[in-house]
Amino acid sequence: MRTDHPSPAPDRTAEQDGLAAELVGRYGSPLYVYDLDRVTRAAADLRAALPEHARLYYSLKANPHPELVRALRLAGCSPEICSTGELAAALEAGFAGADCLYGGPGKTAGELREALAAGVRTFSVESPADLRRVGAEARALGVTARCLLRINGTGAGAGVGLRMTGGPSQFGHDITDGLPDIAELTVDGTELCGLHFFPLTNASDPQGLLAEAVASIRTAAALEAHWGVPLQLLDLGGGFACPYAAPGERPRYDGLREPLTAALNEHLPGWRGRLEPAFESGRYLVGDSGRLICTVTEVKESRGTTYGVLDSGINHLGGLSGVGRLPSLRAEPLRPAGTTGSPGTAAPPRRVALVGPLCTPADVISRAAETTPPRAGELLAVPNVGAYGATASLLGFLSRPAPAEITVRDGRVVSADRLVLGRRPLH
Numbered sequence: 001m002r003t004d005h006p007s008p009a010p011d012r013t014a015e016q017d018g019l020a021a022e023l024v025g026r027y028g029s030p031l032y033v034y035d036l037d038r039v040t041r042a043a044a045d046l047r048a049a050l051p052e053h054a055r056l057y058y059s060l061k062a063n064p065h066p067e068l069v070r071a072l073r074l075a076g077c078s079p080e081i082c083s084t085g086e087l088a089a090a091l092e093a094g095f096a097g098a099d100c101l102y103g104g105p106g107k108t109a110g111e112l113r114e115a116l117a118a119g120v121r122t123f124s125v126e127s128p129a130d131l132r133r134v135g136a137e138a139r140a141l142g143v144t145a146r147c148l149l150r151i152n153g154t155g156a157g158a159g160v161g162l163r164m165t166g167g168p169s170q171f172g173h174d175i176t177d178g179l180p181d182i183a184e185l186t187v188d189g190t191e192l193c194g195l196h197f198f199p200l201t202n203a204s205d206p207q208g209l210l211a212e213a214v215a216s217i218r219t220a221a222a223l224e225a226h227w228g229v230p231l232q233l234l235d236l237g238g239g240f241a242c243p244y245a246a247p248g249e250r251p252r253y254d255g256l257r258e259p260l261t262a263a264l265n266e267h268l269p270g271w272r273g274r275l276e277p278a279f280e281s282g283r284y285l286v287g288d289s290g291r292l293i294c295t296v297t298e299v300k301e302s303r304g305t306t307y308g309v310l311d312s313g314i315n316h317l318g319g320l321s322g323v324g325r326l327p328s329l330r331a332e333p334l335r336p337a338g339t340t341g342s343p344g345t346a347a348p349p350r351r352v353a354l355v356g357p358l359c360t361p362a363d364v365i366s367r368a369a370e371t372t373p374p375r376a377g378e379l380l381a382v383p384n385v386g387a388y389g390a391t392a393s394l395l396g397f398l399s400r401p402a403p404a405e406i407t408v409r410d411g412r413v414v415s416a417d418r419l420v421l422g423r424r425p426l427h
């Protein structure tokens with residue numbers, strides 16, 4: 001964990017910090033602020049790295065805020081959803097059910113019924129049993145569901161990012177014991193229209209990412225030949241990286257378009273016009289759009305360590321760190337226009353930990369390190385938290401309110417709201 005107060009990232013302007021401070025004045029602390037212009041830019045950058053005419057799905061699990069989803073709709077992305085809550089967010093953002101790809105393990109009959117009733121017709125299925133469940137609900141409604149079979153392939157063994165498949169996994173259909181028989185995948189109410197791969201996530205090395213995509217394309221070609229059924233939709237997943245809760249820039253994948261297109265040409269000749277390649281991304285598209293702004297409520301000393309107690313903790317950010325998915329978080333002081341010097345530099349470095357307001361020693365934003373101490377009342381910002389922020393956190397723990405979430409475009413507020421966890425009687 002790093003707790004130093006570094007010089008601000010080059011893209012952090014005093015104007016942005018000024019706006020963030022003003023938003024806290026208006027809506028209170030803590031709050032997330034999402035810059036929709038950055039979302040649009042990320043979508044354009046990723047599109048430019050992918051084969052021409054490839055479909056780009058936005059994975060709502062990264063952040064289902066409807067304004068971010070709307071910005072991605074306007075940027076030409078399609079929604080990749082895994083729950084009826086994500087479906088509701090996609091619909092609120094102006095998508096139709098038919099635009100959605102509905103995937104994920106453990107889909108229940110009730111969820112499938114709701115999705116099909118809302119017009120969802122494309123599903124990624126994790127197994128033949130999942131396919132049969134989709135078929136049963138589609139038949140009951142008198143419709144046909146187009147299904148992609150998610151594959152747990154052997155992969156290219158890229159040692160980058162977090163592996164999602166390639167070993168024992170709840171995700172996807174194993175092909176290590178041979179290719180599945182088409183008879184097992186012929187189910188009334190469904191049409192097997194393609195394949196879905198998602199071998200890894202958060203891979204900043206473009207070569208590793210490319211190797212995985214090429215391995216998936218090869219597997220897809222083998223399956224197409226084995227089944228004798230042409231693929232219509234080939235979702236090659238993603239793995240596109242973004243810094244999380246630390247300063248830094250999104251990687252560029254400028255060199256990907258050409259070799260990806262060449263791999264499609266080589267292994268699936270004649271793919272243009274009959275097969276639509278698709279990719280998915282959550283964090284790359286929204287990660288760098290968001291900052292969490294919070295306040296130091298108290299500074300206290302304990303046995304040689306200075307604690308900066310914040311009004312925001314793992315209830316608002318970093319809840320996933322509890323499952324070992326997240327690296328260090330990092331908060332930096334805001335530098336609104338008009339402030340001079342680097343905040344905190346006047347005080348000599350000390351052992352400082354930044355902690356949240358929850359009654360658990362696990363509520364740590366950054367662990368003790370030699371750095372300049374925070375000051376009570378100071379505003380801090382955690383950068384690059386547009387993905388896996390509020391909804392990936394322990395929102396209900398200790399029953400504090402969720403942080404406000406503000407979207408801005410061109411420096412102006414587009415929306416301001418807050419998630420509310422409530423209790424309703426069941427009848």
Ligand SMILES: Cc1ncc(COP(=O)(O)O)c(C=O)c1O
Nearest residue numbers: 059062198201202280281282283
């Ligand atoms: C199937 C699938 N699609 C998309 C994503 C989004 O990943 P990321 O936010 O790293 O792009 C994940 C993340 O685990 C996933 O499992």
